[in-house]
Amino acid sequence: MAVERFPVEAGHVLTFRRALGHDDAERGADTSTGMPVPVTFVQASAQFDPHYVLRPHPGEEWFGSAAGPGFTATGANGLHAEQSYEIHQPVRIGMVLSSTERPGRTWEKVGRSGTLHFSELIVEYVDEHGVPVVTATSVGVRTVPDGADQ
Amino acid sequence: MTLLADLEVGASRTVVLVEDLTRTRIVQYAGASGDYNPLHTDEPFAREIAGFPGVFAHGMLTMGMTARAVTDWVGEDRLTRIGVRFSAQVWPGDTLTATLTVTEVAADQATLALTTTNQDGTVVLSGTATCAV
Numbered sequence: 162m163a164v165e166r167f168p169v170e171a172g173h174v175l176t177f178r179r180a181l182g183h184d185d186a187e188r189g190a191d192t193s194t195g196m197p198v199p200v201t202f203v204q205a206s207a208q209f210d211p212h213y214v215l216r217p218h219p220g221e222e223w224f225g226s227a228a229g230p231g232f233t234a235t236g237a238n239g240l241h242a243e244q245s246y247e248i249h250q251p252v253r254i255g256m257v258l259s260s261t262e263r264p265g266r267t268w269e270k271v272g273r274s275g276t277l278h279f280s281e282l283i284v285e286y287v288d289e290h291g292v293p294v295v296t297a298t299s300v301g302v303r304t305v306p307d308g309a310d311q
Numbered sequence: 312m313t314l315l316a317d318l319e320v321g322a323s324r325t326v327v328l329v330e331d332l333t334r335t336r337i338v339q340y341a342g343a344s345g346d347y348n349p350l351h352t353d354e355p356f357a358r359e360i361a362g363f364p365g366v367f368a369h370g371m372l373t374m375g376m377t378a379r380a381v382t383d384w385v386g387e388d389r390l391t392r393i394g395v396r397f398s399a400q401v402w403p404g405d406t407l408t409a410t411l412t413v414t415e416v417a418a419d420q421a422t423l424a425l426t427t428t429n430q431d432g433t434v435v436l437s438g439t440a441t442c443a444v
Contacts, residue, residue: 173343176342176343177343177344177375180340180342180343180375181372181375181376182328182329182376182379183379196387197387197388199375199378199379199382199387200378200382201378205343205344208345210345213345216345217347225347225352225353226349226354226355226356226359226360230355230356230360231349231355231359231360232360233361240370240397241370241371242396242397243395243397244371244395244397245392245393245395245438246392246393248390248393251388298394
């Protein structure tokens with residue numbers, strides 16, 4: 162996800178550490194230490210992407226259930242197959258990151274339920290000075306049943 | 312946290328990441344990460360629209376918990392790379408256990424193999440991590 166401004170905030174790190182089960186999650190709220198954050202925390206930059214497709218937006222229809230069960234949304238029907246992070250420097254509370262994204266490799270594999278289409282997305286996170294912080298590579302997969310249009 | 316000198320090839324650690332995973336824990340991760348995909352938190356959507364037996368955890372929750380086990384061992388600012396593959400879904404009620412094994416030690420880094428399994432022994436995540444020593 163491309164994000165112009167991703168401030169690494171203590172309270173956000175606290176909630177993230179709690180969700181992962183860190184038994185010292187409250188350390189995440191200590192703004193005095195410059196402590197490193199969980200390596201997967203950059204994924205939470207989604208909170209700062211104004212157009213993130215996997216978050217409801219005011220005035221826009223959400224594809225999850227309400228009175229009815231919801232519907233299949235364009236661009237949200239894949240699954241997460243792989244994820245990696247190259248850490249060039251630890252992310253610390255107080256940093257302000259930004260990110261850019263680019264597509265990577267694509268490939269296909271025939272599975273039992275159809276053809277699996279894999280695609281890479283590479284996200285580069287840099288600090289306030291443009292210095293690389295983390296390179297994140299995700300692989301998404303969507304299945305096209307045999308005989309179906311893509 | 313371990314002494315880095317203890318990271319020798321073959322050294323291993325097994326960590327229970329979560330017992331009896333709750334739906335609320337999945338919601339907690341959705342809120343913190345910002346990934347509100349209803350596949351993970353919305354039973355009617357997961358069953359009736361997506362065709363799954365029910366909601367299942369974000370792969371990134373499993374990866375984050377596995378990474379927690381790694382950094383609890385080697386130190387939070389020593390990790391230089393981590394990469395994983397999600398091989399099976401994680402469902403509410405699952406108990407996950409990570410096994411971390413040192414596979415290579417060089418002058419300035421160590422490589423660990425990561426495997427996370429559920430209560431049935433099914434591998435839900437596998438990968439590697441590299442840390443500076």
